């Protein structure tokens with residue numbers, strides 16, 4: 439049961455990430471997300487971006503769930519917190535390390551899924567105009583990017 443809860447929380451986080459990115463980060467919190475888009479168009483990279491604040495925002499509920507679960511001796515909140523944390527780690531590795539190359543690792547991955555993720559995220563960072571952002575999710579996207 440706890441393993442299922444970890445997986446369901448992980449998958450649900452893709453929906454949370456997609457909806458927050460689309461409606462909040464590109465909405466009223468655009469001022470924190472904007473520099474992430476500027477750095478990819480100008481090529482000027484800084485060690486930290488204002489956008490990194492979202493990692494902290496996502497980490498807080500995960501930490502609260504894990505601590506609460508441990509205090510109550512209940513595995514369920516810990517499992518949900520673990521699913522959120524696992525998603526955060528996966529997002530960081532794929533989006534920040536593999537795609538944006540914030541760490542010089544996996545520079546030439548030929549894994550077909552990774553290649554497709556790169557194409558899909560390209561579509562987010564290179565819109566034909568500023569009202570035409572696509573692909574707000576990360577792990578789930580149109581199958582056309584596999585071709």
Ligand SMILES: [Zn+2]
Pocket residue numbers: 459463464471475562
């Ligand atoms: Zn964006």
Ligand SMILES: [Zn+2]
Pocket residue numbers: 474533538559563
């Ligand atoms: Zn990006």
